Amino acid sequence: xxxxxxxxxxxxxxxxxxxxxxxxxxxxxxxxxxxxxxxxxxxxxxxxxxxxxxxxxxxxxxxxxxxxxxxxxxxxxxxxxxxxxxxxxxxxxxxxxxxxxxxxxxxxxxxxxxxxxxxxxxxxxxxxxxxxxxxxxxxxxxxxxxxxxxxxxxxxxxxxxxxxxxxxxxxxxxxxxxxxxxxxxxxxxxxxxxxxxxxxxxxxxxxxxxx
Amino acid sequence: xxxxxxxxxxxxxxxxxxxxxxxxxxxxxxxxxxxxxxxxxxxxxxxxxxxxxxxxxxxxxxxxxxxxxxxxxxxxxxxxxxxxxxxxxxxxxxxxxxxxxxxxxxxxxxxxxxxxxxxxxxxxxxxxxxxxxxxxxxxxxxxxxxxxxxxxxxxxxxxxxxxxxxxxxxxxxxxxxxxxxxxxxxxxxxxxxxxxxxxxxxxxxxxxxxxxxxxxxxxxxxxxxxxxxxxxxxxxxxxxxxxxxxxxxxxxxxxxxxxxxxxxxxxxxxxxxxxxxxxxxxxx
Numbered sequence: 001x002x003x004x005x006x007x008x009x010x011x012x013x014x015x016x017x018x019x020x021x022x023x024x025x026x027x028x029x030x031x032x033x034x035x036x037x038x039x040x041x042x043x044x045x046x047x048x049x050x051x052x053x054x055x056x057x058x059x060x061x062x063x064x065x066x067x068x069x070x071x072x073x074x075x076x077x078x079x080x081x082x083x084x085x086x087x088x089x090x091x092x093x094x095x096x097x098x099x100x101x102x103x104x105x106x107x108x109x110x111x112x113x114x115x116x117x118x119x120x121x122x123x124x125x126x127x128x129x130x131x132x133x134x135x136x137x138x139x140x141x142x143x144x145x146x147x148x149x150x151x152x153x154x155x156x157x158x159x160x161x162x163x164x165x166x167x168x169x170x171x172x173x174x175x176x177x178x179x180x181x182x183x184x185x186x187x188x189x190x191x192x193x194x195x196x197x198x199x200x201x202x203x204x205x206x207x208x209x210x211x
Numbered sequence: 212x213x214x215x216x217x218x219x220x221x222x223x224x225x226x227x228x229x230x231x232x233x234x235x236x237x238x239x240x241x242x243x244x245x246x247x248x249x250x251x252x253x254x255x256x257x258x259x260x261x262x263x264x265x266x267x268x269x270x271x272x273x274x275x276x277x278x279x280x281x282x283x284x285x286x287x288x289x290x291x292x293x294x295x296x297x298x299x300x301x302x303x304x305x306x307x308x309x310x311x312x313x314x315x316x317x318x319x320x321x322x323x324x325x326x327x328x329x330x331x332x333x334x335x336x337x338x339x340x341x342x343x344x345x346x347x348x349x350x351x352x353x354x355x356x357x358x359x360x361x362x363x364x365x366x367x368x369x370x371x372x373x374x375x376x377x378x379x380x381x382x383x384x385x386x387x388x389x390x391x392x393x394x395x396x397x398x399x400x401x402x403x404x405x406x407x408x409x410x411x412x413x414x415x416x417x418x419x420x421x422x423x424x425x426x427x428x429x430x431x432x433x434x435x436x437x438x439x440x441x442x443x444x445x446x447x448x449x450x451x452x453x454x455x456x457x458x459x460x461x462x463x464x465x466x467x468x469x470x471x472x473x474x475x476x477x478x479x480x481x482x483x484x485x486x487x488x489x490x491x492x493x494x495x
Contacts, residue, residue: 034300151304154326154344161363161382164401168422171484175443184441188482191399191420198361198380202342 001025006032014039139200140166146203158203165199168192239283241272246290248337249319255296256326257308264334265314272313278306320356327365345384354393364403374413385424400424404486408493411436411477420482428481429491435473442466444485450492 001021006013006029013022013036026033136144140162147158172189175182245268253260258277265271270292274283280302284295298307308328315321320337323330325346332339332349338356341348346365350358354373364383375393379386385404388396392412398405400421408429411417419426425445430436432451439458440447446465453470481488 030300157345157364161401164382164422168401168484171422175484184439184482185443188420188422188484192422194380194399195382195401199363199382202344202361202363 003029003032007035010036010039139196143200143203158199161199162196165192165196168195235278237276237279239272239274239276241270241274241283241285241294243270243272243287243292244268245270245292245316245319247316247318249290249292249316250322250337251292251294251313251315251319252322253294253311253313254324255294255309255311255328256298257304257328258296258310259329259331260311260313260323260325261329261331262311262313262315262321262323262333262335264317264336267316267318270313270315270319272311275310277308277310278302280306281309283309366403410434411479414476415478417477417479418482419480421486422484423486424483425487425489426481426483427489427491428479429493431493433473435476436479437471437475437477438479438481438490439469440467440479440481440488440490442483442486442488445483445487447481447488449490451490 001024003025006022006025009017009022026036143162144155144158147155150158169189169192172185172192175185176189179185247267249270251262251270258275272294274294274296276283280299282297282299284293284297286293294311296307296309304327310328315335317335318337319335320339321332321335322340323332323342325341325343327343327345330341330343330346330348332341332351332353334352336353336355338358339350339353340357340359341350342361343365344363346362348360348362348365348367350360350369350372352371353369354375356375358369358372358375358377360367360378361380362382362384365381366384366387367379367381368387369377369379369389369391371390372388373390373392375391375396377391377393377396379398379400381398381403382401383403384400385406386398386400388398388405388407388409391407391409392415394413394415396415397418398420399418402423403421404424405419405421405426406429407417407419407427411430411434419428430451437456438449438453440449443466447467448465449468449470451470451472453468453472455470458467458469479490481490
């Protein structure tokens with residue numbers, strides 16, 4: 001069996017149909033066994049993401065792009081989206097953090113004031129991000145799991161940037177709590193969420209670093 | 212030395228040289244003939260990417276592969292060209308590196324992903340989308356389209372970019388805009404500095420915001436702008452004497468200001484949580 005023949009039957013193989021000939025080829029061909037390992041990795045990552053948090057359509061687009069690069073799926077009939085449509089879709093993704101920020105802002109407006117919130121909070125100028133929260137959110141865990149296979153320096157860089165994004169969000173949430181009518185703080189809060197969305201997007205983009 | 216030993220030595224040299232050259236860089240040339248408004252997508256983890264405008268309908272790519280641990284996968288669908296640096300198992304950053312030099316039609320659109328290598332794009336007037344982790348991103352002489360840039364910690368510089376719809380997102384990378392204008396220019400930074408040196412032209416909207424990064428904007432005395440600037444915890448300064456205007460927030464000296472200059476054609480919003488903001492007057 002050649003590599004080309006194996007790739008041709010790969011979709012069936014992934015669905016569980018294994019023949020002795022295919023097994024023998026896998027044992028003798030490092031390229032095909034690596035390919036299979038990659039695909040299983042994609043599958044497990046996707047399952048992990050679905051289990052923790054519903055990601056943006058970009059996640060699925062990245063997986064689809066990887067499968068296309070591997071030649072596993074083709075779309076000869078369906079027209080591809082135009083450049084303009086791609087941009088529209090990409091722009092739409094930014095609405096997610098915006099919506100999240102608006103929900104948070106709304107919640108702050110309608111929820112009764114908690115003990116301690118009445119006190120004016122005087123914050124010193126922030127030069128370093130606040131300490132990371134003790135409990136890591138599901139989204140943060142998902143972000144870090146997607147970059148787990150990358151070089152240590154890159155992983156460390158993601159962690160630092162994630163801490164900065166979270167610090168930005170925390171500080172602006174506090175500002176919005178202090179003055180719910182401050183539309184400029186609300187806008188900055190939306191920008192903070194956009195940064196976290198960007199981190200997520202760059203983390204799940206397989207082309208950005210996974211080998 | 213005998214003739215036999217000489218011959219054996221020569222053979223050994225040739226064999227060793229062959230091994231050495233075989234493991235060294237490999238140059239790959241690709242050429243495509245395309246129609247108007249072609250689209251090129253390039254995904255490269257390690258190595259520099261340099262793209263310049265060439266002649267219409269022609270795309271020329273020179274890829275310098277640093278080892279046989281990386282391949283260039285290419286695919287084409289009509290006017291759309293996809294290039295991917297395919298990193299093979301057992302590689303490291305040096306051996307997985309590919310340097311690209313491309314000339315593309317001036318009206319081409321580009322989507323470029325890079326990990327750490329430089330992205331340099333020059334004189335392209337289609338839509339540009341560039342993403343990088345730590346990759347420095349340089350855009351020179353482009354415009355007339357969408358320019359979307361997202362980086363974690365790479366420095367971003369845009370020089371002489373006109374009439375663009377520009378959005379830059381950065382975590383720690385500094386963003387430097389020089390001679391940049393357009394109907395919409397937005398920079399959203401976390402700790403990276405934002406520096407603008409231009410005319411705030413085109414009756415555009417210029418939104419610069421940061422968390423802790425400083426924002427410095429340099430404008431001419433003749434600028435026509437409507438400015439709002441505020442830092443929740445940082446110092447805010449202006450070299451201009453602005454016409455006061457009503458703002459929804461208290462314009463406290465040192466922490467916020469608002470006002471207009473000239474006919475207030477462009478809207479300029481400078482916001483930071485704790486970074487310093489300085490609107491400077493350019494001395495001609």
